[in-house]
Amino acid sequence: MSETFYVVPEDKHNALMEAAYLHRGFDAEESACGARFAAYATRHGVRTHNGLKALHLDHLFGSGSHGCVPSAKMEKVESRFAACEVWNANRKLGQAVAYAAIERCIELADKYGVGTVSVDNAFHYLWGGGYVMDAAKRGYIAYTNCTAALAEVVPFMGKFPTLGTNPHSWGFPTTEAIGYPIVIDWATSVIAMGRVQQLLREGVQLPPNAAVDENGQPTTDPAKAKYLLPFGGHKGYGLSLINEIVAGFIGGSTPTVRSRWSDDGDKHAPCFFFQVIHPDALSAGAFAGGKTQSANVKHVLADILGHGNEKCLLPGQIEAQAAARSEKNGGLLFSANEIAAFNEVAAECGQPAWSAAEFKVAQ
């Protein structure tokens, strides 16, 4: 039997999320961004990065620690380059920074074909896929990477975790072609540390080559797993390195002390990199059979998923199905456990509790 979900009106969800952020000292705009992004994640079925996770991360690494400074003001760094901006986020809430950065990249891409925004002194933006999905729905090719909060991943052939789970996220404007944007979005570890803990609770073995024990030896025992491994051996290792190197060029420092704050003169915050390309800036304008660009992309994808591959999924398809279900139900879908957790949030910020009984059950 599938899990029961309750339909929480988005307004109600957003009001609680905004109150929670305001209570922690964030300003109105930051709180609105945090609420909007939490709704976006839930609408697309990304339960690992919903509002509860956002507030939990903010507590652990953000305003509850030294990682995030509510109401911080971002500064634009002087640059001689027209299509590239660099911002010092001063540890402002990641969602507010990411929304603004993608917006600026879109303006730059409209003007120059491509635009980048690099962000120093950043705080966790939660789910990179959300920002590039949003840009892709608006018709743009978008990319982001960031250095993850903690060094949990062991380099290929190494023993000790010195890399973050360093995700990459690409979004492509394929809504006209196939009904939704293709969003390729994942961490460069095989699995997340949260997944290791979940499998430990469930008494299930890890997949092979996902984790190592305290001596750097591969293990599938979740009780012995201490550090993560990159996916795909040296290839995933290279992808994880990209985020560290890009951050190193921006202004990020020592990976192993990231998010581990002290007055040691080092820098401890992650970095973000964003890029948007206008699809017209790629087009040679000569598609087979006189097709439009979108029709051509549709044709390419149909060939890839033809020939017996009809059961394959495209990245972003599951999220699009979740969004359709949310829309059909007219709200955001949460489990009873999630609603109970939102009531802890409500208690923290003095808002009225929710009751599963007040919400209709999702179809």
Added chain:
Amino acid sequence: MSETFYVVPEDKHNALMEAAYLHRGFDAEESACGARFAAYATRHGVRTHNGLKALHLDHLFGSGSHGCVPSAKMEKVESRFAACEVWNANRKLGQAVAYAAIERCIELADKYGVGTVSVDNAFHYLWGGGYVMDAAKRGYIAYTNCTAALAEVVPFMGKFPTLGTNPHSWGFPTTEAIGYPIVIDWATSVIAMGRVQQLLREGVQLPPNAAVDENGQPTTDPAKAKYLLPFGGHKGYGLSLINEIVAGFIGGSTPTVRSRWSDDGDKHAPCFFFQVIHPDALSAGAFAGGKTQSANVKHVLADILGHGNEKCLLPGQIEAQAAARSEKNGGLLFSANEIAAFNEVAAECGQPAWSAAEFKVAQ
């Protein structure tokens, strides 16, 4: 015992390569580009993409087929975007196109911070890592992807090969920091089809999840392996899709008929995408302890490869070691078998044969 290599003077190698290209109808500039790139690959120990491979591919898919048109003229497509160009390569030799595209990207990056060149109607550029390595040695962050010649890779959860081995190549200007550029460069399949054939000859099993049989079932038997799989499951599948989607936006068509020429009104050529970013365009200028950008990147890499990870390699390190060996020996290193194969090339274009005896043995 390690293999014996002979030191071929680069001038001698390049003269033969140029003669071979000229004999096939390529113009002087194309021939010089082809020779230069072959030398570059060999100098860096990239034996899978040396001059012999270049000429073999040209025979199979290039000027010996319909894939490459010697002395073709490229056309720049009109674009309203200052930082992005689009070229119709008209199936000109890939190496000549790629060198010119990276050069133009560098000019654009110098001006705008970032520049892209997208190429329609392309022919195989051999080894993407070489172009981004060259740009990185000159101080730039460079990236390229392309659609590979043939659809040999089965999508994740699929049965039939509809994707190319679609490589990605990133180069970072880390020479000042660590002595060589970091170059992350690989195909999105676990292994190449050439490797399957090599393991078949050697009677060695394939790694798991690298290939499937004719029914789409995973196999480690090289005799049964018919199609390849992406590395890292859905993650490598997503990376392979990126190249097909980008090509679809540029002007590429049906993946399964790529390089399979017919008068069917479809387009059959691969596409290239190039991007260069000036490292100053990422810099927030505030590195911990007042370090320079390069010193900061060096510090980040030292942390990653510290803590017991001292035996890990950085991508590009093996190629840098090969280049140092080539330099020490004062030429390009080839095995006796490779020299014999060059003599087939010499016979084809009426040049004098080489003899291993005329070359000194490499240290």
